[in-house]
Amino acid sequence: MNINCIIVDDEPLAREGLGNYVREVDFLQLAGTCENPLELMKLLDQQPADLIFLDIQMPKMNGIELLKIMQKPPMVVITTAYPTYALESFQLDVLDYLLKPITFERFFKAASKARDYHRLLTKTTSADINKAEKQDDYFFIKCGSKYEKVPLDEILYVEGMQNYVNIFTMKGKYVTMLSLKNLEENLAGKSFIRVHKSYIVAVNKIDGIEGNEIFIQANKIPISRNYREQVIGQVVTNRLWDKK
Numbered sequence: 001m002n003i004n005c006i007i008v009d010d011e012p013l014a015r016e017g018l019g020n021y022v023r024e025v026d027f028l029q030l031a032g033t034c035e036n037p038l039e040l041m042k043l044l045d046q047q048p049a050d051l052i053f054l055d056i057q058m059p060k061m062n063g064i065e066l067l068k069i070m071q072k073p074p075m076v077v078i079t080t081a082y083p084t085y086a087l088e089s090f091q092l093d094v095l096d097y098l099l100k101p102i103t104f105e106r107f108f109k110a111a112s113k114a115r116d117y118h119r120l121l122t123k124t125t126s127a128d129i130n131k132a133e134k135q136d137d138y139f140f141i142k143c144g145s146k147y148e149k150v151p152l153d154e155i156l157y158v159e160g161m162q163n164y165v166n167i168f169t170m171k172g173k174y175v176t177m178l179s180l181k182n183l184e185e186n187l188a189g190k191s192f193i194r195v196h197k198s199y200i201v202a203v204n205k206i207d208g209i210e211g212n213e214i215f216i217q218a219n220k221i222p223i224s225r226n227y228r229e230q231v232i233g234q235v236v237t238n239r240l241w242d243k244k
Contacts, residue, residue, distance in 0.1 A: 009055040037066040
């Protein structure tokens, strides 16, 4: 997992030295260098970065002023010859504070800290996504006067009637005042397929297909001619083992 980084320093030799350090670290990828914060702002519009190596004393705007106006800055490691800004920098949530001249050993320690923090951020983001997905793996329906929770992975198939639907699950049947079209729209992209004007089935619950019927446990669900080709293509074709 590469960390894209940008070097911001008004001194050419400093940029060159840090650039050489970056190229020595296999998990760092140099996305660009800038002479001042204004150049950085333009570059960030074109090239997102995970990490900024930021000098403080620069013309037009110094590094501290930049951090104060950035709303959601990437990870920042300060690189400066002035120790007096350390407290203020850490109050602005910088990751590390390197004093020039910077040794490779000290640089690598800061880079490793950035890598560990980046991994933590990535893991947290993935966990949040998974949590959001899990929160979307069920829905509620009203059955009479009661609101019933229906987990998606327990649905076998759905039968549409004139003014209501029957939802058959591994735990039993739910009857609710919904249209099959409305239910189909809400189940779109969730491994369900329409097989008949009156039926929707869970693809992973299909035990077999014969003729114009789908078998799900002890149930037989009809396939209409209008849907048969789509059903065979989506359910069978990609997973068919056959003699060539």
